[in-house]
Amino acid sequence: MRPYIKFLKTRFQSLLQYRAAAWAGIVCQFFWGIIMIMALEAFYRSSDRTAPMELSRAVGYIWLGQAFLGMLPWNIDRDMDRMVRDGSLCYELLKPLDLHFYWFLRAFSWRFSTMILRVIPQLIFAALILPMLGLGEWALILPKNPLVYPLWVVSVFLALLLSSTITTAANITLIWSVSGSGTSQLLGSFVTLFSGMVVPLPFFPDRWQAFLTFQPFHGLCDGPNRIFTGDIPLSRVPGEWGLQVFWILFFFLLGRILTAAGQKHLAVQGG
Amino acid sequence: MDHIRLYGAYAAQSFKSQLEYRASLFLQMLGQFLINIIEFSALWTLFDRFGNLKGWTLEEAAFCYGLVGIIFALADFLTRGLDIAGDLIRSGEFDRFLLRPRSVFLQLLGYELSLKRMGRFAQGAFIFFWALSRLSLEWSTGKILLILYTIPCGIAFFMGLMTIQAALSIKSVQSLEFMNVLTYGGVQTAQYPLSIYRNLFRRFFTFAVPLGCVTYYPSLIVLGKSDSLVSWAGFGWISPLAGLAFLGLSLMLFTRALSWYVSTGS
Numbered sequence: 188m189r190p191y192i193k194f195l196k197t198r199f200q201s202l203l204q205y206r207a208a209a210w211a212g213i214v215c216q217f218f219w220g221i222i223m224i225m226a227l228e229a230f231y232r233s234s235d236r237t238a239p240m241e242l243s244r245a246v247g248y249i250w251l252g253q254a255f256l257g258m259l260p261w262n263i264d265r266d267m268d269r270m271v272r273d274g275s276l277c278y279e280l281l282k283p284l285d286l287h288f289y290w291f292l293r294a295f296s297w298r299f300s301t302m303i304l305r306v307i308p309q310l311i312f313a314a315l316i317l318p319m320l321g322l323g324e325w326a327l328i329l330p331k332n333p334l335v336y337p338l339w340v341v342s343v344f345l346a347l348l349l350s351s352t353i354t355t356a357a358n359i360t361l362i363w364s365v366s367g368s369g370t371s372q373l374l375g376s377f378v379t380l381f382s383g384m385v386v387p388l389p390f391f392p393d394r395w396q397a398f399l400t401f402q403p404f405h406g407l408c409d410g411p412n413r414i415f416t417g418d419i420p421l422s423r424v425p426g427e428w429g430l431q432v433f434w435i436l437f438f439f440l441l442g443r444i445l446t447a448a449g450q451k452h453l454a455v456q457g458g
Numbered sequence: 459m460d461h462i463r464l465y466g467a468y469a470a471q472s473f474k475s476q477l478e479y480r481a482s483l484f485l486q487m488l489g490q491f492l493i494n495i496i497e498f499s500a501l502w503t504l505f506d507r508f509g510n511l512k513g514w515t516l517e518e519a520a521f522c523y524g525l526v527g528i529i530f531a532l533a534d535f536l537t538r539g540l541d542i543a544g545d546l547i548r549s550g551e552f553d554r555f556l557l558r559p560r561s562v563f564l565q566l567l568g569y570e571l572s573l574k575r576m577g578r579f580a581q582g583a584f585i586f587f588w589a590l591s592r593l594s595l596e597w598s599t600g601k602i603l604l605i606l607y608t609i610p611c612g613i614a615f616f617m618g619l620m621t622i623q624a625a626l627s628i629k630s631v632q633s634l635e636f637m638n639v640l641t642y643g644g645v646q647t648a649q650y651p652l653s654i655y656r657n658l659f660r661r662f663f664t665f666a667v668p669l670g671c672v673t674y675y676p677s678l679i680v681l682g683k684s685d686s687l688v689s690w691a692g693f694g695w696i697s698p699l700a701g702l703a704f705l706g707l708s709l710m711l712f713t714r715a716l717s718w719y720v721s722t723g724s
Contacts, residue, residue, distance in 0.1 A: 211636045212635065215635070218639045218646075219646060222646050222647055225654060225655050225659070226511075226650050226654060227504075229654035229655075230508040230511055234508040238508070239507070372486070372489035373489065375493065376489075376492060379496070380496045385496070385497060385499070390503050390504060391503050392503075392506060
């Protein structure tokens with residue numbers, strides 16, 4: 188286990204360097220969140236139809252989505268793309284480590300560090316600064332029941348694992364395609380739509396809801412966010428975890444199969 | 459005249475180099491098209507739930523959405539060089555632009571005309587014409603001309619934003635991602651009718667950063683709607699000119715910034 192832990196540590200140190208870019212991203216996200224909330228607010232005010240969740244919960248959902256945006260598996264690892272292109276992937280093969288698990292940790296550290304840089308400023312802004320600016324109705328409301336917090340944290344951690352297994356599996360498909368931009372774009376659009384980043388999933392037509400709950404991307408963002416806002420009652424939380432664990436195992440195994448197949452397929456060209 | 463010839467040569471060269479990788483280019487365009495269609499599903503979903511947005515129907519909102527999509531895609535297509543000016547400056551490559559006895563702005567514009575943005579253009583046009591086919595609008599020559607002239611004005615507006623970004627990059631020797639708040643954030647804002655936002659926000663995007671002037675107010679005239687912020691009904695006929703003025707001001711800033719330029723060396 189020691190080489191894996193050492194590897195995680197150095198990865199974190201190097202990834203946490205990108206603070207300036209993170210700040211620019213955070214400002215964009217505040218803006219995006221506020222636009223989305225103003226639009227939702229206007230929709231709520233223009234219609235008498237019952238909405239699938241209260242506005243305050245939808246607002247909380249939007250902010251949590253923005254806070255944990257960095258964690259979503261919306262793209263592939265550019266370094267992996269480069270390694271496949273220039274052939275330095277063979278150094279990876281030489282390492283006396285379990286290749287798939289090592290790539291999984293690589294993805295995990297990447298998602299975790301991009302997430303952690305953004306979470307704290309985003310949550311402070313949404314939960315504390317907005318009410319101070321007199322925009323309390325746009326703020327993230329913290330749950331009153333203290334039990335929600337630990338249950339939610341578990342669900343966020345599972346979401347992080349799920350994101351990392353999806354990223355790993357997607358990264359491995361690079362072995363078969365020369366350019367990663369196609370995979371990346373398609374993955375990105377599916378993930379943002381089906382995780383609830385574009386619009387909270389409960390707003391989609393009711394007849395789609397069963398499908399939307401069981402598809403893998405629900406556990407990335409929609410599930411944890413709705414546990415926090417109280418839209419999913421505590422009694423249903425274990426079921427949510429179960430779904431997440433199922434998809435984590437699914438993508439983990441898929442990744443292992445792809446790695447095994449990819450190693451056979453891989454041809455290193457000269458150099 | 460000479461400038462136009464030079465720009466034409468840059469454009470031709472840029473197209474040639476991008477068409478070398480036809481399959482990849484086509485896939486990227488398709489990808490952009492799909493991503494933006496998926497994004498549109500947000501608007502469709504919310505209208506499906508709520509029926510209307512402050513008196514706007516889905517088709518009317520889609521008109522604005524499509525219009526800003528078309529404008530932004532064309533602007534993005536033309537201004538790739540301005541967008542990456544920060545990277546060129548940091549790598550020192552920008553110095554080469556300064557050595558050539560030609561306008562730096564023109565060289566940046568000619569750096570790349572990004573064909574893959576046409577995927578986004580296709581999506582914007584698709585939604586725009588879908589909206590037109592569903593709306594029974596009373597057209598007049600004036601209204602058609604209004605749409606045709608607001609598009610270049612809108613392109614000028616976004617080009618102005620990119621020019622400011624490039625100017626600030628020259629001054630600060632950094633790529634300035636925070637300008638994305640105004641470019642991408644602006645597109646996001648203009649995808650909904652401006653009337654749904656709070657007044658301060660509407661004033662900002664009308665009088666300070668004239669985004670609404672190039673998309674929202676002309677759309678009001680074509681759609682036969684009115685707005686409470688600017689009560690004068692004819693405003694939309696002349697408001698697109700603000701986009702041109704905005705580009706003019708940002709070019710002045712750009713010229714000033716060039717005189718402050720300090721190379722990064724190397």
